[in-house]
Amino acid sequence: MKRAGPLGTLFAGLALAVVMLSLNATTGESGSSYAGAPAATTSPPPSASPTRTTASPSPSRTAGRKTGYAGRTDDDTAAVSISVRGTKAVAYFCDGRTKESWLKGTVEDDGSMKLSGSHGAELVGKPAGASIRGTVRIEDRPYGFTAKKAVKPSGLYRATTEVRGAKVDGGWIVLPGGRQVGIVRRDDQPSAAPRIDPGTGAVSVDGERLTARPVVP
Template identity: 65%
Template sequence: MKRSGPLLTLLGGLLLALFMLSLNATTGTGSSSYGGDAPDAATPTPSPTRSSPEPSPEPTESEKPDEKPPPDASYAGRTDDDASAISISVRDGKAIAYYCDGRDTESWLKGKVEDDGSMRLTGKHGAKLNGRIADEKVRGTVDIDKETSKFTAEKAEKPSGLYRATTEVRGAKLDGGWIVLPDGSQVGILNRDGEPGKAPRIDPGTGTVRVDGDDITARPVTP
């Protein structure tokens, strides 16, 4: 009977230990179903998603290279009906033109030349010239005295081209225009005090024109 004391003590300790284990198993240290003070279970951190590289933009139609203004040049030719001559001088994006039938009808026109070679020139009394430079020629139409004529003017090499003289001889005011065509032929009008008439022949090499026994000098026309 004396040995029963320690056994009871040992048995009591075992029962206490079992009770404590049972209590821990019941309460637990995990998350409470009521969301109490127990820390939440760790939420796994999502792995960073790799953004797909943005597709390269599709190549757009390349812009056209900047067009350069037409080079400086002179042009001379005739209307399609061969009734009149036309000469055009182009300098620094500007143009001056002369229309002449060699008798009594003429017109000076001027304006701007676009980078694509097109031009819209205007003169007195509603005169108009619409043309375009291409393949070393100017093709277009000219409206003079309400009549429209088509024309072609080829690039002119000196001494071909456009000439003009404005001076006074023996008290008369002279204003003349001359077109020297690539084949060497000439068309011009000389105004004496405002009265038009066929112009005397010009020496293209020197620009000299003989008028009433006196020499005057016509010079190449540039805008």
């Protein structure tokens, strides 16, 4: 048997190396990796704090509020004055001679009023700017009137007392500008009233000094 020469041995080694490289190329595994993304989470929206609703207070009238009005009837034959405190009102109609009437009642939220007096006397009125516009019915006769807001000493005054055994009841309306209209009754007999001092209310009746005071409901 012949031994392989050096060159043959070399070729054999090369052939073996080629075969080994082919086997590696066909059997090799290519690895791959996948990192899964974490599941998305949704944060709940912040809870809204409860909204407080405060009811608007209903308009209320001031119980102690005082307002006065004074004016003339449309035919200029008499005067009308109204004194208001909160929800109550007192009014006086007077022609300065023999006809007069005291009336009273309540005032509504819108300022309107319906007042009543003796012998079926009635006054209805509504605000008209800084005035009261209305009608007063005396002895079944209606008198339209406008009474403006009174600024002292304008307004409504009254004095009730006894003078020389006679009951005296006097009512006065001091109009804007200083004009006065009033009646004094002596034992229910009416006559024109003497002037009062607008600053103090002082008045002399049958020689007796009296004080007429502002009328407040």
